[in-house]
Amino acid sequence: KQSGALKRKLQSPRGNPPVKRKCKLSINTLRKGATEADRREEASSSQKPAPKKQLTGKQNESQKSRPFIKTSSLFKNNPDIPEIHRIEVQQPQENIFTTDSFSQLDLHPHLISTINNVLNICSMTSVQKQTIPVLLQGRDALVRSQTGSGKTLAYGIPLVQSLQGMECKVQVGPTAFLVIKKNHCWSRFSFLKSEKARLRKGINILISTPGRLVDHIKSTECIHFRRTQWLIIDEADRILDLGFEKDVAVILNALNAERDTRQNVLLSATLTEGVTRLADISLNDPISISIADEIQKLPEPASQTDREASSSSNCMEQENFAVPETLQQYVMVVPSKLRLVTLAAFILQKCKFEKHHKMIVFFSSCEQVEFYHELLGKVLSGGSESEQPGHSSLSSVNLQFLRLHGDMEQEERTEVFQEFLKSKTGILLCTDVAARGLDLPQVTWIVQYNAPASPAEYIHRIGRTARIGCRGSSLLVLAPSRIGSLLASHKINVSELKMEKVLASLMKDDRFKLHRPGRKKSCGKNPQEVRERATVLQTKFENHVHSSEETVQWAKKALQSFLCAYTTYPKELKHIFHIKSLHLGHVAKSFGLRDAPQNLTALPAAGSKRKTKPTPKRSDLLKKTHGKRRLAEILRSEYSSGMDTAGAKVKKKKKRRKQRKAGIQQIPT
Numbered sequence: 001k002q003s004g005a006l007k008r009k010l011q012s013p014r015g016n017p018p019v020k021r022k023c024k025l026s027i028n029t030l031r032k033g034a035t036e037a038d039r040r041e042e043a044s045s046s047q048k049p050a051p052k053k054q055l056t057g058k059q060n061e062s063q064k065s066r067p068f069i070k071t072s073s074l075f076k077n078n079p080d081i082p083e084i085h086r087i088e089v090q091q092p093q094e095n096i097f098t099t100d101s102f103s104q105l106d107l108h109p110h111l112i113s114t115i116n117n118v119l120n121i122c123s124m125t126s127v128q129k130q131t132i133p134v135l136l137q138g139r140d141a142l143v144r145s146q147t148g149s150g151k152t153l154a155y156g157i158p159l160v161q162s163l164q165g166m167e168c169k170v171q172v173g174p175t176a177f178l179v180i181k182k183n184h185c186w187s188r189f190s191f192l193k194s195e196k197a198r199l200r201k202g203i204n205i206l207i208s209t210p211g212r213l214v215d216h217i218k219s220t221e222c223i224h225f226r227r228t229q230w231l232i233i234d235e236a237d238r239i240l241d242l243g244f245e246k247d248v249a250v251i252l253n254a255l256n257a258e259r260d261t262r263q264n265v266l267l268s269a270t271l272t273e274g275v276t277r278l279a280d281i282s283l284n285d286p287i288s289i290s291i292a293d294e295i296q297k298l299p300e301p302a303s304q305t306d307r308e309a310s311s312s313s314n315c316m317e318q319e320n321f322a323v324p325e326t327l328q329q330y331v332m333v334v335p336s337k338l339r340l341v342t343l344a345a346f347i348l349q350k351c352k353f354e355k356h357h358k359m360i361v362f363f364s365s366c367e368q369v370e371f372y373h374e375l376l377g378k379v380l381s382g383g384s385e386s387e388q389p390g391h392s393s394l395s396s397v398n399l400q401f402l403r404l405h406g407d408m409e410q411e412e413r414t415e416v417f418q419e420f421l422k423s424k425t426g427i428l429l430c431t432d433v434a435a436r437g438l439d440l441p442q443v444t445w446i447v448q449y450n451a452p453a454s455p456a457e458y459i460h461r462i463g464r465t466a467r468i469g470c471r472g473s474s475l476l477v478l479a480p481s482r483i484g485s486l487l488a489s490h491k492i493n494v495s496e497l498k499m500e501k502v503l504a505s506l507m508k509d510d511r512f513k514l515h516r517p518g519r520k521k522s523c524g525k526n527p528q529e530v531r532e533r534a535t536v537l538q539t540k541f542e543n544h545v546h547s548s549e550e551t552v553q554w555a556k557k558a559l560q561s562f563l564c565a566y567t568t569y570p571k572e573l574k575h576i577f578h579i580k581s582l583h584l585g586h587v588a589k590s591f592g593l594r595d596a597p598q599n600l601t602a603l604p605a606a607g608s609k610r611k612t613k614p615t616p617k618r619s620d621l622l623k624k625t626h627g628k629r630r631l632a633e634i635l636r637s638e639y640s641s642g643m644d645t646a647g648a649k650v651k652k653k654k655k656r657r658k659q660r661k662a663g664i665q666q667i668p669t
C-alpha cells in the first residue's frame with residue numbers, strides 16, 4: 001500500500017492519481033497482432049507457479065535453452081511517443097583545416113620537421129593557424145574552437161618553440177611552464193614517484209589538476225614560480241564546473257606573488273559565463289580567438305570590454321556551440337521500460353551486425369557503468385544462433401565491453417584507456433570522466449544513454465567522435481518529452497532514430513527467438529516477432545539480475561544512483577527531467593528488476609569499502625536534494641558515485657583529496 005502511495009506521489013506532481021497513458025501511434029505497429037505474446041507474458045507474470053512436469057533429459061536440455069517469457073509486457077502502458085518535429089536550425093560551423101603549412105610560421109626547423117615527419121602532420125588546423133602566431137608574439141589568448149580541432153598543438157607548438165629558444169635546455173628549472181588540465185589521467189607521460197623530489201630538482205613543464213597543485217603550493221616548500229613563463233588553462237569550463245575556481249585563484253596568487261610577467265592561455269571548446277570570468281582574472285589584455293565567430297564573419301573585438309560583450313552575446317546567452325560538420329546527430333525517444341532492450345539492440349546492430357564500429361556509451365553514475373558493464377557483457381556476448389543448422393551465424397564477432405569511471409583506480413583507468421585506444425572495435429561504458437579532453441581515434445558512435453546536464457556537456461560528449469575531420473555519429477536516448485524544441489533552441493540539429501527500427505535488429509539474432517512448436521519460419525521483420533524477441537531479451541536480463549540476491553542488490557544500487565543523478569538536473573531542465581515524472585516500476589525494468597523496489601537501500605559505491613547502511617527513503621532524498629544546485633554539480637561530476645546524499649560533502653571532500661593525490665604529471669625533458 002505504501003509503495004503504491006509513493007508511486008502515485010512520484011508520478012503526479014499535483015497529487016492526482018497517475019493517468020495510465022495508452023500507447024498510440026508509434027509503437028502501435030509493434031503492438032498489432034501481439035495479443036498472444038501479451039497473454040503469455042501476463043499469464044506468466046501473474047505469479048502463479050505453473051505445475052512442474054517431469055522432463056526427460058533431452059526435454060530438460062531443450063527447455064533450458066528455450067527462453068521462457070516471464071516478463072510483464074514491455075509494450076503496454078507506455079507513455080505516448082510524441083512526434084519529434086525536426087526544427088531545422090543553422091548550426092554554427094567551423095572549418096577545421098586550412099591549406100597552410102607549419103613552415104609558413106616562424107618556427108625552429110627541428111620543430112617543423114618533427115611535426116611533419118614524426119607527427120605526420122602537414123597542414124595547420126584553423127585554430128592552430130590563428131593561435132600559434134599570437135602565442136609566438138608573446139600575447140595572452142582566450143581560445144575557443146570545437147572538440148577535436150587540434151587545440152593541444154595550438155599551444156603545444158609555441159610552448160616547445162619557447163623551450164627550444166632557451167639557452168640552457170636541460171636545467172631550465174623550477175617549473176618553467178604550467179599546464180592545468182581538468183583531466184589529469186590521460187597523459188602519455190609517466191607519473192612521478194616522488195613529486196616533491198622532482199619539484200625540488202626543477203622541471204620544465206608541469207601538468208597538473210588545480211587541486212593537486214594547490215596541495216603542493218600549501219605543503220611543498222621547494223615549489224616556486226620565479227621562472228614560470230607560461231600558464232595554460234585547458235578545459236577551462238570544466239575546471240569551473242568541478243568547483244576548482246578557488247583553487248585556480250590560489251594558483252594565480254602564488255604565481256603573481258613571485259613573478260608578474262607571464263604568458264597566459266585559456267582554452268575550451270565551449271565558452272561559458274564562468275570561462276569569461278576566469279579569463280578576466282587570469283589573462284592580461286588577451287587576443288580572443290573563436291573559430292566559429294570567424295566563420296560567421298563576426299568582427300573581432302578590439303578591446304577586452306568589446307570581447308566580453310561579444311562573447312557574452314554569442315556564446316553565453318544562447319549557448320550555441322559549433323559541432324563538427326562530419327558529425328551526424330540522432331535522438332531516439334524510448335519509454336523507460338524499453339530502454340535497456342533498445343540499448344542492447346542498438347549495440348548489437350552497430351557492433352555485431354554492422355561491425356567496424358567503436359562506441360562510447362555515457363551513463364550518469366559509476367554504479368550504472370559497473371552494473372551495465374556486467375549485465376550487457378553477460379547477456380549479449382557470445383555468438384548469435386543461426387536459424388539453419390550448419391549455417392554459420394550472421395556474426396561470430398564477440399562484443400568487447402570496457403568500462404571507465406571515476407571510482408576506478410588510476411592504474412586500471414589507464415589500462416582501460418590504452419586498451420580501448422588500441423582496439424578497432426569495442427564498447428566503452430563510461431561516466432563523464434571520458435567526456436572531455438580524451439583523444440580516441442576511430443570512435444564512430446557516441447551514445448548518451450543518460451541525458452547530459454547541459455548543452456556544453458552534450459557537446460563535449462559527442463566531441464569524442466568526428467575528430468579532426470573524421471566521420472562520426474551520436475545518439476541521445478530520451479524518454480518521451482518536449483526535447484526537440486530544447487535542442488533546437490540551442491541550435492543543435494538532430495535527426496530522429498525510431499526505436500522500432502533499432503529493435504528490429506533483434507531479428508538477426510536467434511538467441512532471442514521465442515521458440516514455439518509448429519511455428520512457421522518467419523520472413524522479414526514481423527512486428528509481433530520483434531516484440532517477442534525484445535521480451536525474450538528483457539527476460540534474459542531479468543533472469544540474470546534475479547539469479548542471486550547479490551545481483552538484485554547491485555541492480556537496486558545502480559537504480560538508486562540513477563535516481564540520485566536524475567534529481568541533479570539544473571532547474572532550467574527540470575521541466576524535462578523531473579524525478580516526479582519517472583515511473584519507478586518502468587524505470588526498474590531498465591535495470592532488469594521485475595518490480596519497483598520497495599525500499600531502496602544504500603550500498604557501497606563501486607570500488608569503495610564503505611559498509612552498507614540504510615539510505616533515506618526516496619521521498620526524503622527528494623526533499624534533501626531539491627533545489628540544491630551545488631549538490632547537483634557534485635553529483636553529476638564524474639567523481640560522483642551518485643549515491644552519496646547524506647554526508648556527501650565530507651565524503652566528496654575526502655574523495656577529491658584522494659583523486660588529487662594522483663594529479664601531477666610531468667613531461668620529462
Ligand SMILES: Nc1ncnc2c1ncn2[C@@H]1O[C@H](COP(=O)(O)OP(=O)(O)OP(=O)(O)O)[C@@H](O)[C@H]1O
Nearest residue numbers: 121123124125147148149150151152269437439468
Ligand atoms: N594539423 C593537424 N593535422 C592533423 N591532425 C591533427 C592536427 N593537429 C592535431 N591533430 C590531431 O587531432 C586530434 C585532436 O586534437 P586535440 O586533442 O588537440 O583536439 P582538441 O581541440 O584539444 O579537442 P578537445 O576539445 O575535445 O579536447 C589529435 O589526434 C591530434 O594529434
